[in-house]
Amino acid sequence: MGQLLLGLINGAFYAILSLGLAVIFGLLNIINFAHGALYMAGAFVAWMLLNYVGIGYWPALILSPLIVGAFGILLERTMMSRLYKLDHLYGLLLTFGLALIIQGLFRNYYGISGLPYQIPSQLSGGQNLGFMFLPNYRGWVVVASVVVCFGTWFMIEKTRLGAYLRAATENPALVGAFGVNVPLLITLTYGFGVGLAGFAGVLAAPIYSVNPNMGADLIIVVFAVVVIGGMGSILGAIVTGYMLGIVEGLTRVFYPEGSAVVIFVIMAIVLLIKPEGLFGKEAR
Amino acid sequence: MSMQQTEIAAASPAVNDAGMSPLHKMIFLVLLAFLLVLPFVVYPVFAMKIMCFALFAAAFNLLLGFGGLLSFGHAAYFGGASYVAAHAAKVWGLTPELSVLCGAAAAAFLGLVIGALSIRRQGIYFAMVTLAFAQMVYFFALQVPFTGGEDGIQSVPRGKLFGLISLENNISLYFFVLALTFAGILFLYRVVHSPFGQVLKAIRENEPRAISLGYNVNRYKLIVFVLSATFAGLAGAIKSQVFQLASLTDVHWAMSGEVVLMTLLGGMGTVFGPLLGAAIIVTMQNYLATFGAWVTIIQGVIFVIGVLLFREGIIGVISRWLKRPL
Numbered sequence: 001m002g003q004l005l006l007g008l009i010n011g012a013f014y015a016i017l018s019l020g021l022a023v024i025f026g027l028l029n030i031i032n033f034a035h036g037a038l039y040m041a042g043a044f045v046a047w048m049l050l051n052y053v054g055i056g057y058w059p060a061l062i063l064s065p066l067i068v069g070a071f072g073i074l075l076e077r078t079m080m081s082r083l084y085k086l087d088h089l090y091g092l093l094l095t096f097g098l099a100l101i102i103q104g105l106f107r108n109y110y111g112i113s114g115l116p117y118q119i120p121s122q123l124s125g126g127q128n129l130g131f132m133f134l135p136n137y138r139g140w141v142v143v144a145s146v147v148v149c150f151g152t153w154f155m156i157e158k159t160r161l162g163a164y165l166r167a168a169t170e171n172p173a174l175v176g177a178f179g180v181n182v183p184l185l186i187t188l189t190y191g192f193g194v195g196l197a198g199f200a201g202v203l204a205a206p207i208y209s210v211n212p213n214m215g216a217d218l219i220i221v222v223f224a225v226v227v228i229g230g231m232g233s234i235l236g237a238i239v240t241g242y243m244l245g246i247v248e249g250l251t252r253v254f255y256p257e258g259s260a261v262v263i264f265v266i267m268a269i270v271l272l273i274k275p276e277g278l279f280g281k282e283a284r
Numbered sequence: 285m286s287m288q289q290t291e292i293a294a295a296s297p298a299v300n301d302a303g304m305s306p307l308h309k310m311i312f313l314v315l316l317a318f319l320l321v322l323p324f325v326v327y328p329v330f331a332m333k334i335m336c337f338a339l340f341a342a343a344f345n346l347l348l349g350f351g352g353l354l355s356f357g358h359a360a361y362f363g364g365a366s367y368v369a370a371h372a373a374k375v376w377g378l379t380p381e382l383s384v385l386c387g388a389a390a391a392a393f394l395g396l397v398i399g400a401l402s403i404r405r406q407g408i409y410f411a412m413v414t415l416a417f418a419q420m421v422y423f424f425a426l427q428v429p430f431t432g433g434e435d436g437i438q439s440v441p442r443g444k445l446f447g448l449i450s451l452e453n454n455i456s457l458y459f460f461v462l463a464l465t466f467a468g469i470l471f472l473y474r475v476v477h478s479p480f481g482q483v484l485k486a487i488r489e490n491e492p493r494a495i496s497l498g499y500n501v502n503r504y505k506l507i508v509f510v511l512s513a514t515f516a517g518l519a520g521a522i523k524s525q526v527f528q529l530a531s532l533t534d535v536h537w538a539m540s541g542e543v544v545l546m547t548l549l550g551g552m553g554t555v556f557g558p559l560l561g562a563a564i565i566v567t568m569q570n571y572l573a574t575f576g577a578w579v580t581i582i583q584g585v586i587f588v589i590g591v592l593l594f595r596e597g598i599i600g601v602i603s604r605w606l607k608r609p610l
Contacts, residue, residue: 031408082592088408089354090591093548096541097587104581217419220537224416227409257427264420268401271413275404 001132007249008242009138009207012145013200015241017222018229019149020196022237023156026169027189030080030091036219037102038194042068042201043210044106047117057120061202068198073191080190081183099216106212114209141203148199149238156234165189224267230280240278304473307608311556312470319462328454329526334566335465336523341546341558342469343515348544349553350476351508352488353403356411357418358516358543360398363535364421365391365517370437370530371430380443380451380460384521391517392510394421399509403502415537422535436531440524451525461522468515473555475511484508516543538580545583548590551597556610560599 017035024032032038045064049055055063075098083090119137126135156162168175168182176182201215208214229240244263252259270278304312322331340362347353369387372378378386402413425431432438442451451457475481487494487501495501524530533539542565550561565583572579590597596604603610 025408031412079588079592086595089411090595092354092356092408092411093544094588094591096544097584097591100541100580100584100587102584104577104579104584108577108581216537220415220419223412224419227405227412227416260423260427261420264416264423267413267416271401271404 003249003253004246005132005134005138005249007246007252009141009245010248011242011245012142013204013218013241014222014225014245015149015238016145016196016200016203017218018225018237018241019152019234020193020200021222021226022231022234023152023196024190024193025231027165027186028076028080028091029084029088030095031088031223032190032193033092033095033219034075034098034102035095035194035197035222036215036217037099038068038072038215039197039201039204039218040106040212040215041071041102042198043117043205043214044110044201044212045198046202046205047115047210050117057118057202057206061199064202065195065198068201069191069195072194073187076187076190081186099219103212103216110212112212114211117205117210119206137206141207144203145200148196149241152196153234153238221263224263228263228267228270228277230277232277233279236277236279304477308473308555308610311610315559316466319466323455323458328458330566330570332458332461332526333523334563335461336519336526337543337546337562337566338559339465339468339522340516340519340543341550341562342472343512343519344543345547345552345554345558346472346475346515347508347512348547349558350481350488351484351505351512353505353509354411354544355402355414355509355512356537356540356544357398357414357416357421358513359535359537359539360418360421361391361395361513361516362520362523362539362543363425363530363532364394364520366520366524366530366534367425367431367437369521370440370524373443373525374437374440375430378443379447380445380525383443384464384518384525387521387524388514388518391520392514395510395513395517396506399506399513403505403509415540418535418540419537422532422537425532425535431530431532434532436529437524438529440528440530442525442528457526461526464518464522468518469559472511472515476555480504480507542583545587545590547597548595549586549597551600551603551610554597554599554603554610557597557599561597564598 017039021032021035024030024035042064045067046057046060049060049063050057079094079098080091083094123137123140126133127139128134156165164175164180164185168180168185172182204214225240225244226237228244229236231237244266247266248259248262251262258265274280319331319335340358344355344358347355347358365387367387368390369383372386373380373383376383398414398417402410402417405413426433442457444450445456445460449456451460476484483494483499483504486497487499487504491501520534523534546561546565547558548561549557549564550559551557568582569579572582594601599610
């Protein structure tokens with residue numbers, strides 16, 4: 001049961017990160033390789049807020065994604081906006097370079113050993129559920145991620161802003177002709193997607209130590225999640241994220257050696273059977 | 285079909301299927317002369333490292349520059365082959381040339397399996413799929429016993445070439461490495477300038493049209509993928525003989541990124557760009573090694589500048605000035 005919960009928590013991070021990737025890809029046609037680095041930056045910003053300014057977990061949960069999002073907007077305005085007319089591959093290469101820079105900077109100043117971040121006092125301890133022990137903080141991570149994921153889904157699928165966004169994904173020129181400021185929408189979308197990564201980073205900070213490498217390996221697994229799910233649908237990205245987290249947790253119970261590669265094996269199987277991904281609409 | 289071919293011919297006037305253009309022949313000869321003298325001027329191991337990475341980048345460029353496929357997982361073949369070659373030399377006691385061939389064969393097999401799966405997706409997904417499979421190979425290398433996990437395979441014997449000539453001496457090893465890498469690069473050059481290479485370019489430029497002309501696009505893609513993986517593996521296998529070591533560094537995703545960087549910096553789709561890019565990056569790493577994390581940061585900066593301002597790469601720019609393909 002404990003492993004299953006751990007799987008669910010990993011799934012929560014996969015879901016938030018692949019959701020952010022899907023939202024960004026939908027509008028910008030860029031695969032944001034820097035997503036893992038910005039997730040790591042979110043955790044570091046929370047740590048810095050606590051240790052340099054004395055701002056605790058709860059405000060950091062809001063502030064850190066905002067700071068990371070603002071940084072993302074800066075990147076989008078100064079660099080990525082120059083690449084929209086080119087092949088998608090350049091976007092991948094650019095964000096890969098940015099990821100190297102961000103990771104390198106943090107590694108340079110904070111080392112690779114990892115910094116501790118305390119669980120907020122309200123959430124320390126845990127509940128005995130009879131069949132297993134549930135640490136409060138882990139329960140909170142799952143709840144918070146579900147709320148954020150479905151909040152995002154609701155915003156995109158059910159609100160007017162979301163409708164603009166979906167329309168701009170389909171046909172930016174036409175939406176622009178209706179008087180919607182598409183470049184601004186693109187910038188804000190990138191900021192939002194990256195902010196989600198920052199949020200995941202803050203959630204992760206008390207569970208995993210705050211470490212410059214925390215995003216690098218995670219992002220590759222998230223890429224596999226995205227390939228499995230297909231980026232056609234928001235809900236698909238969320239569901240695939242949780243599902244694969246749980247599958248990974250179960251594998252750790254039954255065949256521990258396979259837990260690191262199980263997601264990649266599933267990816268291979270999906271590529272054989274349904275190459276466009278479980279929720280994918282078409283191969284791009 | 286004729287239209288497609290005339291377009292290609294128009295795009296690269298100096299290319300002639302019958303042989304090498306005089307300019308390219310001259311550059312290769314100058315390069316060979318330079319490499320023959322090099323080990324007496326600089327530390328031979330450093331020069332061998334450059335040659336390994338030059339072959340690696342050239343193999344990668346075959347796939348990206350001429351096939352139009354961005355693989356973000358070439359470390360799998362490079363590192364995978366280096367493990368197999370090291371294992372063959374150390375545990376099976378094979379001679380260097382056989383160990384290196386074992387490594388390249390293993391990379392070819394790995395390329396066949398991963399390539400067959402990866403070409404089912406295109407563009408950006410292709411890059412993500414290859415990266416994910418390479419990470420799987422990395423985890424595999426981390427866990428299985430024969431790779432030695434975190435320690436890698438250390439003190440690999442250099443052995444005797446054909447069982448006769450000892451390669452313990454850096455200079456004699458150098459000429460073994462020079463022969464292999466130079467032959468590999470010439471072979472890749474030949475592939476690019478063959479009818480097969482022309483079809484590849486056609487697929488890169490306009491895949492639907494190539495399909496409508498009756499080419500089995502997926503077969504071409506798979507063949508070029510396997511070729512690229514094989515020569516990347518050859519480079520990795522040679523590297524394990526030079527450094528007498530196969531380690532996790534060579535299968536890590538950072539290595540996949542490095543080879544992309546070398547190709548981008550030198551000029552993707554050019555013949556000599558990847559070679560120059562490899563030389564620059566390896567030299568930079570050598571001189572900046574003491575700065576630790578700054579190497580990563582500088583590589584990131586080169587990536588960003590390269591993508592934003594300098595997409596043709598160094599050789600690409602020179603080639604445009606000279607108005608000749610290089």
